[in-house]
Amino acid sequence: MLLLKGVDVFIGKLHILKKISLHIGEGELVTLLGANGAGKTTLLKSLMGLLKVANGEILYGRQPIHTLPTEERVKLGLVLVPEGKGIFKPLTVEENLLLGAYVRYSFFRRNEIKQSLEEVYELFPFLKEKRKQLAGTLSGGQQQILAIARALMARPKILLLDEPSMGIAPNLVKEIFLYIKNLKETKGLSVLLVEQNAKSALKIADRAYVLETGKIIYEGDAELVANNPEVQRAYLGRDLDREFPA
Amino acid sequence: MELFLQFLFSGITVGAIYALIALGFNIVYNATSILNLAQGEFLVFGGLLMWYFLEKLNLPYGFSFLLALGATGFVGLLMERFTIRPLQKTADPLLLILITIAFSILLRGILMFLFGKDPYGYRPIDEGPPLIIFGAILQRQVLWILLFVVLTLIFLYLFFNCTMIGRAMKACSVDKTSASLMGINTSQMVMLSFFLSGIFAGLAGILITPITFIEYDKGPLLTIKGFTSAILGGLGSNWGVMAGGFLLGILESLIAGYVHSGLKDALALLLMLIMLLFRPAGLFQSAEQARLRKL
Numbered sequence: 001m002l003l004l005k006g007v008d009v010f011i012g013k014l015h016i017l018k019k020i021s022l023h024i025g026e027g028e029l030v031t032l033l034g035a036n037g038a039g040k041t042t043l044l045k046s047l048m049g050l051l052k053v054a055n056g057e058i059l060y061g062r063q064p065i066h067t068l069p070t071e072e073r074v075k076l077g078l079v080l081v082p083e084g085k086g087i088f089k090p091l092t093v094e095e096n097l098l099l100g101a102y103v104r105y106s107f108f109r110r111n112e113i114k115q116s117l118e119e120v121y122e123l124f125p126f127l128k129e130k131r132k133q134l135a136g137t138l139s140g141g142q143q144q145i146l147a148i149a150r151a152l153m154a155r156p157k158i159l160l161l162d163e164p165s166m167g168i169a170p171n172l173v174k175e176i177f178l179y180i181k182n183l184k185e186t187k188g189l190s191v192l193l194v195e196q197n198a199k200s201a202l203k204i205a206d207r208a209y210v211l212e213t214g215k216i217i218y219e220g221d222a223e224l225v226a227n228n229p230e231v232q233r234a235y236l237g238r239d240l241d242r243e244f245p246a
Numbered sequence: 247m248e249l250f251l252q253f254l255f256s257g258i259t260v261g262a263i264y265a266l267i268a269l270g271f272n273i274v275y276n277a278t279s280i281l282n283l284a285q286g287e288f289l290v291f292g293g294l295l296m297w298y299f300l301e302k303l304n305l306p307y308g309f310s311f312l313l314a315l316g317a318t319g320f321v322g323l324l325m326e327r328f329t330i331r332p333l334q335k336t337a338d339p340l341l342l343i344l345i346t347i348a349f350s351i352l353l354r355g356i357l358m359f360l361f362g363k364d365p366y367g368y369r370p371i372d373e374g375p376p377l378i379i380f381g382a383i384l385q386r387q388v389l390w391i392l393l394f395v396v397l398t399l400i401f402l403y404l405f406f407n408c409t410m411i412g413r414a415m416k417a418c419s420v421d422k423t424s425a426s427l428m429g430i431n432t433s434q435m436v437m438l439s440f441f442l443s444g445i446f447a448g449l450a451g452i453l454i455t456p457i458t459f460i461e462y463d464k465g466p467l468l469t470i471k472g473f474t475s476a477i478l479g480g481l482g483s484n485w486g487v488m489a490g491g492f493l494l495g496i497l498e499s500l501i502a503g504y505v506h507s508g509l510k511d512a513l514a515l516l517l518m519l520i521m522l523l524f525r526p527a528g529l530f531q532s533a534e535q536a537r538l539r540k541l
Contacts, residue, residue, distance in 0.1 A: 048427060074429030086424035088417050098410065099417050103429035105410045154429065 001026045001190055002047075002078075002158055007056035007066075009039075009046045016042045018214045019056070024158060027188040029181065031201040031222065033231070034211035040194045041083055043211070044160050047192075048080045049073050060158075075103050077157030081164060085147040089136030093127055096135050096146060100153030113153075120149045123179070141168040148176065152183075158190040159183075165197045173197065177204050202226045251382035253503040254496060259457065260471075261495020262391045263289075266398065266450035267472025268479065268487035270443030275481050276419035277439035278334070280342045284325065284350035285447050285472050286465030287357070292318040292448030293455035294357060294462070297366045307371065315448050322444020325349055326437050334436065350465060357462040370456035391453045395488075398446065402484055415439065467511065474518040480528015489530065 002024040009017040016039045024030045034040050045051045047058065049070040058066040065073055087096055097120060098105075101113045121128035124145055130138065135146060148164060161180070165173040181204045183189045195201035202208060208225040210218040218230055225231050267285050274282040295317050299310035329345050337345075370387035377384045405412040417425040418435040426432050451460065471494065479490025494514060502510040521528070 050423060050426075069431075070426040071429045071431045074427065080427055082424070082427065086421065086427060088420045088424065090420055091413070091416060095413055095416070099413055099425075099428050099430075102410060102414060150428075 001028075001061065002192075003057075003059040004047075005057045005059070007046065007058065008054045009042055009051055010054050011042065011051065016214050017046065020214075020216060021056075022209055022216060022219070024190050024192055026190055027184060028207065029184050029191045029193065029205050031193040031195055031205035031208045032211060033195070033198050033201070033208060033225075037213075038211040039214045040211055041162055044080055044082075044162050044192070044194060047073075047160060048078065071103075074154065077155075078160065079151045079154045079156035079158070080160040081147045081151045081162060083162040083166070085143050087135045087143055087147050087150070089134065091135055092132055093135050093138070093146060094131040097127070097131075097150050097153050100150035101155075103154055116153055116155070120153060124149055141172055144168050145172070145176070156189065158192065160192045160194075162194050163196055164193070165195060165200065173200060177201075180204065199226070248381035249503065251380055253499045255382055255384050255388060257496030257499030258492065259385075259388045259391060259454075259495070260498065261492035262395045263450045263454045263468070263491075264471050264475040264495050265395060265488040265491025266446045267468060268475035268491045269398070269402075269484060270446045271472055271476040272481055272484055272487045273439045273446070274443045275476075277415065277436050278330070278342075280330075280339050281346065281473065282325075282440065282443055283343060283346045283469055283473075284353060284465075285443065286467065286469030287350045287353040288318050288322060288444050288447035289451035289454075289468055290357060290460055290462060290465045291321060291353060292451030293460040294361050294366060294451075295448075296452045296455060297368050297460075298361075300368050311452060314452055315445055318448025318451070319441045319445040321353075322440040322442075322447075323437055325444075326440035330436070330440070331433060334433075350469070354462060354465055361462055363461060363463075365459040365461040367455055367459040385457065387453070387456050394449060394453060398449070399485075399488070406484070411438070470518075471514050474514040474521075477518055477521045477526075478529055480531040483528075483531060486528055486530040490528065493529075 004020055004022050007017055007020045008015070020043065022030075032040055032043065042051060046053055049066075049068060053066040056066075057064050060073075060076055060078065063076075065076065065078075088099065091099075094117070097117055098113065101116060105113060121131075126142065127146060127149060130142075135143065138146060144164060144167060148161070151159060159180075164176060168176070177200055180191060180193070184191055193201055193205060202222045202225060205222040208220065208222045209216050210225065210231050218225065218228065220228070267289060270285050270288070271281060274280065292314055296310055296314040299305045299313050300307065305313070329349055330342060333342060333345070370385070371390045372386040374386055376386060406416055414425065414428075414430045415435050415438065417428060417430060418432050422432050425435075454460070472491070475491035475494045476487040477490070478494055479486035479488065481487065494517065497517075498510050498513055501513050
């Protein structure tokens with residue numbers, strides 16, 4: 001469904017992503033792991049068109065999208081929940097959610113959007129309670145949930161999540177991950193999950209990619225990845241006992 | 247008391263005009279972080295165009311009104327497409343502001359070429375005798391001006407709180423990148439902001455011309471007054487800048503009445519300096535609020 005072919009991305013003169021190739025199938029939950037500075041966020045930004053792709057192609061279905069502006073990609077169904085949430089703090093919670101449905105909005109379909117809003121409220125009741133409050137007054141974790149809920153308002157086909165568990169209480173993280181998995185299974189949503197919380201991510205993912213200094217160094221089933229020493233070295237830090245046996 | 251009321255009425259009249267100009271400033275500022283210093287020329291353009299439709303072509307009042315309003319909006323839109331948009335991604339905001347000055351000079355030149363240097367005026371909306379309130383004279387046009395300001399406020403409230411496109415504009419002014427991640431075409435929002443600012447300035451011109459007359463070179467001073475109002479109220483908030491407009495108008499008129507009429511224009515410049523030095527975020531918002539708005 002989404003296919004990257006030999007993508008190179010530069011920020012200024014720095015070569016951040018080097019010949020990245022990956023794919024996400026329909027209804028697949030793929031997680032992208034990697035240490036800080038490996039280029040995960042850069043990859044998501046390039047997918048959304050916030051950064052320019054220097055070489056290579058991004059195909060959505062069969063359509064090349066790497067030259068489209070960001071808003072066109074959103075219209076196609078590619079929605080990003082950015083790191084640091086990107087919510088509109090001086091706007092109310094409800095306004096934030098409605099803006100999530102911006103691409104679906106037309107005067108005649110406004111009831112449909114109201115319905116989506118109710119669905120989201122049912123899922124996260126605290127959002128309904130606080131719908132008239134400014135989004136900036138929510139706690140960090142609540143803001144994160146708002147950002148995810150807002151992305152869902154767009155009815156995405158591919159959801160890109162950048163560190164969704166950052167700053168959220170562990171029980172909520174579990175809930176959110178279960179919810180994402182549920183969405184994938186019931187609605188056929190494809191998900192690309194970028195996560196620090198590797199263990200939880202690998203638990204719900206179908207496949208995983210491991211990124212190291214701009215290159216994909218490993219690709220495989222989530223279960224295999226979880227037990228792979230290479231991955232542990234790249235992601236969880238070096239296993240000194242194995243590298244330098246006593 | 248009569249004198250005070252009289253000064254107050256005239257202050258409210260010009261204040262309403264400043265408020266509309268300041269509103270145009272603010273809408274463009276929110277969408278682009280630049281100042282459109284051609285606001286005053288849009289006002290003059292609106293007034294002169296109204297005269298042309300009404301007196302030269304003898305079109306009905308309401309029709310001329312809408313036509314002149316649409317035309318100023320359209321010029322604002324053209325200005326954005328041809329001067330701002332090609333440069334917006336690459337150019338420094340200061341350069342863009344200079345471009346708006348260049349555009350204002352161009353527009354003023356065209357207006358002089360088309361209308362000459364004479365002042366123009368036409369009949370007010372309502373030609374009945376002025377009202378006398380506690381001995382002070384209140385022209386009927388002033389009531390119309392206030393009515394249109396109230397309508398503008400209602401429009402703004404509904405537009406920004408009840409329509410998707412208004413919300414999208416707000417989102418753009420808060421955070422452009424996040425707005426584009428919502429699928430909002432930010433460049434269209436910039437265009438819309440110039441269109442709206444053209445319309446508000448045009449509205450001010452159409453309404454004020456029957457009272458004060460208007461000639462081609464009235465623009466720059468009105469731009470300064472509108473900008474001062476925006477600074478007074480605090481750029482960023484639509485309600486704040488409109489309040490700033492009325493405040494400046496009333497202060498000016500009181501100073502002109504009680505002290506010396508020559509001080510009228512100096513007051514705006516002085517206030518602008520003082521505000522920029524000591525309270526750049528405006529009277530009605532703290533520096534923090536202003537920052538939150540732009541982040």
